[in-house]
Amino acid sequence: MQTEAPPYDRADLVRPGSRVAVRDEEGEDEFVIVHPEDADALERRISLDSPLGRALVGRAVGEQVVVRAPGGVRIVHVIATS
Numbered sequence: 001m002q003t004e005a006p007p008y009d010r011a012d013l014v015r016p017g018s019r020v021a022v023r024d025e026e027g028e029d030e031f032v033i034v035h036p037e038d039a040d041a042l043e044r045r046i047s048l049d050s051p052l053g054r055a056l057v058g059r060a061v062g063e064q065v066v067v068r069a070p071g072g073v074r075i076v077h078v079i080a081t082s
Contacts, residue, residue, distance in 0.1 A: 002081065012061045014081050016048050020056060021080040022065075028079070052076075 014033060015019050021030045031044040034054065039047035046052050051069035059065055059078050067074040 010060065012081060014056045014059050014078065015056070019082045020078065023078040023079050024074060024076045030080075033071075 016033055016035060016079075018033050019030065020033060021027075021028060031046050033048050033053050034045045034051050036047040039045055039050070048057055052067050055065050055067040056078065058075075061078050061081055062080050065076050065078065067076060
């Protein structure tokens with residue numbers, strides 16, 4: 001009998017250090033999820049404590065994610081992670 005891998009063992013999950021590609025109604029975007037002290041918007045590194053970072057951590061490729069931020073609600077689709 002084959003069992004599903006525990007969530008922390010799945011390679012397709014977004015976690016700190018992941019390079020993530022997402023798609024929304026405005027197009028595609030790619031960035032790295034980092035700890036707050038390493039965040040740098042110009043270098044495409046977003047904090048795991050940001051609204052987008054919090055919404056994506058633990059999500060898998062293929063999932064639709066609702067991001068609630070001060071600027072409003074945004075729906076993104078996780079299309080790749082590495």
